[in-house]
Amino acid sequence: THEDFFKRFRVISPQVKQTRNFKECAEKLAHTLDMNMPYGAQVGVTKIFLKQEVANVLEDRRNHALTHIIVKLQQWYRMISARGHFVESRTAALTIQPWERMIFRRRDFVKSRKSTKLLQVWWRMVKGKKRLAELREIKRKAEEEKRRKEEEARLARIKKVGEEQVRKEEEAKRRAEEEKNAAENEKVRALLQEKEKKEVEEPIVVSPETQKKKKPKKKKKLSRTGSIMMDRNEVLEVPINVDGKMTVGLGWKTKPMAIAGSNVNVFIDLDASCLMYRYKKHMDDCYKFSPKSKDGAVILRGSQFNSGEGKDNYQIDVNFKKLSKKVNTLLFVVTMFTPGTSFCDVEDSYVRMIDANSKVEYCRYDVATSDSSKETAKVMCKLYRYGYTAWRLKAIGHPCQGRLYKQVISRVGAFLDTEPPKRTFKLTIHKAQLEVRSGRKLKKDINTFCETRYDIDSSKTKIAKKTHEPTWNVTHTVSGCANTIEITLMQKRGFGKSSFLARVVIELEDGPGFKFVEQWLPFAEEETAQCKGKLKLSIVEQ
Known part of the structure; x- marks a missing residue:
């Protein structure tokens, strides 16, 4: 129809205006489009007739016109969008720029103010010293003048009388x-x-109101009641908490020491450090200028701490759970940095172990100074592994030489164990029998598994569910350099959670051919053990 033709192809020639008479509109559009009339197209009473080739040309021209319009619309939209992003970015930049300028100027101002304060303090100090020297000189001259006049008056009096x-x-x-x-x-x-x-003569009368206002006297704190006093070379089992944290406190008192020919006392500087070893190989250290180990398990805290009962010069926090598996010995050393001093100038030195949570002292070793003579360092104690998770503390108190911790590293070989040869064992965990320990609660149906640790090698069994007589019959092969094998019985508590029940530590005999088959071994009696019983094992060295 005329209307369909006009509406479809008007996009090719938009200058043709639309009226109510679509026939006239169609005729005008047909003449405008140059369709070779009447041979290529003819206008009828109700319709327009087109040849196929003319219709194809019109469709191509229409598609071209529509594409041009669409491209124009896209360009316009992109321009509007880009303009919006630009305006937004410019607004943000204009907001950030004043803030950034303020920050830089503020930083320069603070820096200048600090420098100015330092200069002012230094200048006041210089002027004060200068004024102090002038006043001292004036005072000295006045005293000399006074003494001179007194002496002259005295001589004149002597001549006279x-x-x-x-x-x-x-x-x-x-x-x-x-x-x-x-x-x-x-x-x-x-x-x-x-x-x-x-x-x-006149007793003081106290009214009832005054008596009420009086504060009750504070009770004196008790001294170390539960602490274990250790002797030299004594060994104690370390009671590790659930979080695996303990604190080693080091303390001493220095005797007053004056410079020869003067009344000025010398400040005696002592430093504490912790040396970490794998047998006789030095692995890491923790000292005054590097107070944290590489794994973050050992932290040295500065002097003069009040924690629990007692006053320590240094405290060293040890987290056994974070400590590297390769470290098996910790040596705690005190060195005297001040030249010309020795441990003869130190008295009441001690080392103690403190619970990191409750700050209660567990044990204490008072180091004797009578055998110190002219030594400048002292090995206070050592912590070493017994098995894998168990640790023991040995009181040493042996004198040594060195004013820096680096000078002591090569001189403590006598307190370190020799690395045993590498060995491989085939270990079979058969079953266990559990009994409830007095004073502890243990559910009837528990899920248990065993974890075997030998040096830095470890392996786990499958989980035995809901029984006090678990059976595993699992074989592991472990290898390493150690003198003990530790088998820990654990309770499975939900997803990713487990708790300690008991452990067996097997001390290995020297020499090849270690072997025992299907033997029952009792669990170690420890304070942290939640149950008692025995474990059936087979171990064969390969």
């Missing part, structure tokens, strides 16, 4: 001053005695 008479006058003057001072002291003493007599 004689030396003996002058000496008698000076003696009489001195005695008069002493008598005057004694009389004043006696007067003050008499007043104090009268005041004390009045207080005794």
Whole structure:
């Protein structure tokens, strides 16, 4: 129809205006489109007739016109969108730029102010020192002038009345001053005695309201009641908490030491450090200028701490759970940094172990200083592995040489164990029998598994569910360099959670061919053990 033709192809020639008579509109559009009329197209009464080739050309022209319009619309939209992003970015930049300028200017201002304060302090110090020197010089000159005048007056008096008479006058003057001072002291003493007599004769009456207001006296803290006093070379089992944290406290007192020919006392500087070893190989250390180990398990905290009962010069926090598997010995050393000093100038030195949570002292070793002679370092104690998770503390207190911790590293070989040869074992865990320990609660149906640790090698069994007589029959092969094999019985508690029940530590004999088959071994009796019983094992060295 005329209407369909006009509406479809008007996009090719948009200058043709639309009227109510679509036939006229179609004729005008047909003449405008140059369709070779009447041969290519003809206008009928109700329709327009087109040849196929003319219709194809019109469709191509229409598609081209529509594409041009769409491209224009896309360009316009992209322009509007880009303009919006640009305006937004410019607004944000204009907001950030003043803030950034303020920050830089503020930083420069703070830096300048700090520098100015330092200069002012330094300048005031210089002026103060200069003024102090001037005042001291004025005072010295005034005192010299006074002494000179007194000496001149004394010599003139000697010439006039004689030396003996002058000496008698000076003696009489001195005695008069002493008598005057004694009389004043006696007067003050008499007043104090009268005041004390009045207080005794007139009792103090305290009203009930005043009695209520009086605060009750604080109870004195008890001294170390539960602490274990250790002797030299004594060994104790370390009671590790659930979080695996303990604190080692080091303390001492220095004797006053004066510089020869003066009354000035010397400050004696002592430093504490922790040396970490795998047998005799030095792995890591923790000292004053590097107070944290590489794995973050050992942290040295500075001097003068009040924790629990006692005052420590240094405290070293040890987290056994974070400690590297390769480290099996911790040595705690104290060195004297001040030249010309030794442990003869130190008294009441000690080392103690403290619970990191409750701050309660567990054990203490008072180091004797009688055998220190001229030594400048002292090995206080050592912590070493017994098995894998168990640790023991040994009190040493042995003197050594070195004013820095680095000088001590090569001199502590006598306190370290020799690395055993590498060995491989085939270990079979058969079954276990559990019993409830007195004072502990243990569910009837528990899920258990065993974890085997030998040196840095470890392996786990499958989980035995809901029984006090678990059976595993699992075989593991472990290898490493150690003298003990530790088998830990664990309770499975939900997803990713487990708790300690008991453990067996097997000490290996020296030499090849270690073997025992299907033997029952009792669980170790420990404070942290939740149950008792025995474990059936087979171990064969390969």
